Amino acid sequence: MTTDLFSPIEVAGLTFPHRIAMAPLTRSRATQPGNVPGAMNVTYYQQRASAALIITEATQISQQGQGYAWTPGIHSAEQIDGWKRVAEAVHNQGGRIFMQLWHVGRVSHPSFQPNGALPVAPSALPVPGKTFIVDELGNGNWGEIPVPQELDLAGIRPIIDDYATAARHAISAGMDGVEIHAGNGYLLDQFINSESNHRTDQYGGSSQNRARLLLEVTDAICAAVGPSRVGVRLTPLGRFMGMGDEAPEETFGYIAEQLNERKLAYLHLVEPSVVGTSLDENTDPRWDGIMALLRKKFTGTLIVAGGYDLQKAKDAIASGRADIVAFGRPFIANPDLPKRFADGHPLNEPDQTTFFGGDARGYTDYPTI
Numbered sequence: 001m002t003t004d005l006f007s008p009i010e011v012a013g014l015t016f017p018h019r020i021a022m023a024p025l026t027r028s029r030a031t032q033p034g035n036v037p038g039a040m041n042v043t044y045y046q047q048r049a050s051a052a053l054i055i056t057e058a059t060q061i062s063q064q065g066q067g068y069a070w071t072p073g074i075h076s077a078e079q080i081d082g083w084k085r086v087a088e089a090v091h092n093q094g095g096r097i098f099m100q101l102w103h104v105g106r107v108s109h110p111s112f113q114p115n116g117a118l119p120v121a122p123s124a125l126p127v128p129g130k131t132f133i134v135d136e137l138g139n140g141n142w143g144e145i146p147v148p149q150e151l152d153l154a155g156i157r158p159i160i161d162d163y164a165t166a167a168r169h170a171i172s173a174g175m176d177g178v179e180i181h182a183g184n185g186y187l188l189d190q191f192i193n194s195e196s197n198h199r200t201d202q203y204g205g206s207s208q209n210r211a212r213l214l215l216e217v218t219d220a221i222c223a224a225v226g227p228s229r230v231g232v233r234l235t236p237l238g239r240f241m242g243m244g245d246e247a248p249e250e251t252f253g254y255i256a257e258q259l260n261e262r263k264l265a266y267l268h269l270v271e272p273s274v275v276g277t278s279l280d281e282n283t284d285p286r287w288d289g290i291m292a293l294l295r296k297k298f299t300g301t302l303i304v305a306g307g308y309d310l311q312k313a314k315d316a317i318a319s320g321r322a323d324i325v326a327f328g329r330p331f332i333a334n335p336d337l338p339k340r341f342a343d344g345h346p347l348n349e350p351d352q353t354t355f356f357g358g359d360a361r362g363y364t365d366y367p368t369i
């Protein structure tokens, strides 16, 4: 049988009926107080259960890991219960779901931090960007990001433990696995990239040292839930939130090599033409080389995302560039995206004004065919 976008693939002991996955998408609609997934979130994920795999929106592993208003967590009993309903609804529709685990590091605000503390980071460097907070009146607003607190070694260990605990919670909530969010300028990416990591201890300096936290987190999560249930998302060459690396081939090549040894469920790469949540046509000329290098070094299942349409996705699978393609914005607007692609139906256009926060509008009201 030839491999194409509509051929099945085995991942994590599960059979995906095709290769059209739903990318992780923050939608900032968790029930308040407590950042708990509620009934509206259950409906949203259930509607999209025909994806080969749903990767949930980024979900904070701890209160310290939150950086934006109304994003869900996986560190309280109520949150675990809420996610149970989501996983059950997706499974009832025959779907598969991994939870994306998130610690934002420096992309946060004291209003989210325990005791109003400063957000934490590999180094105390200013952050080029803003985050979305809730002001004193309870309204959502853009908030300035303060210069973060540099993590000392005693501060790093509990974060690794929080990742492992969160992974256990995700599995106990019925998730089929977890995806470690190591991209988009959040904590693990801040350690990986030389631009944001000026440390001189074992977590800074060389590519190997900067990759250390990601690998320790990966190992802790693998020990907690088993490597076949663990995926990792990376955004090599990404520039969102002040990222940049002095030797990306070496850094990401080393990471791919190391992750390969761990026999994970998959590696997930985002095309650098996507900066955060927007398309940027200035594709980095080094990308094709890095992509080829990582494909060679990581011999397991590879997911790609970022700016794909049906034709590009078909080409990516046919050419062996990747094994699975994840779609972000198309899945926001098309809950039945795999069917539309398979049957050649036109797509609904996503409404950007309802991406983050709000009610069912632009969330659960996109029509199916």
Ligand SMILES: Cc1cc2nc3c(=O)[nH]c(=O)nc-3n(C[C@H](O)[C@H](O)[C@H](O)COP(=O)(O)O)c2cc1C
Pocket: 023, 024, 025, 026, 027, 056, 057, 058, 100, 181, 183, 184, 233, 270, 274, 276, 277, 305, 306, 307, 308, 326, 327, 328, 329, 330, 355, 356
């Ligand atoms: C509204 C929105 C929220 C997003 N949230 C996340 C997220 O929580 N975690 C993540 O890794 N990427 C996130 N992304 C990036 C997407 O996963 C994806 O890589 C990006 O949208 C490019 O894919 P697309 O061109 O198919 O939309 C988000 C993108 C959008 C548009």
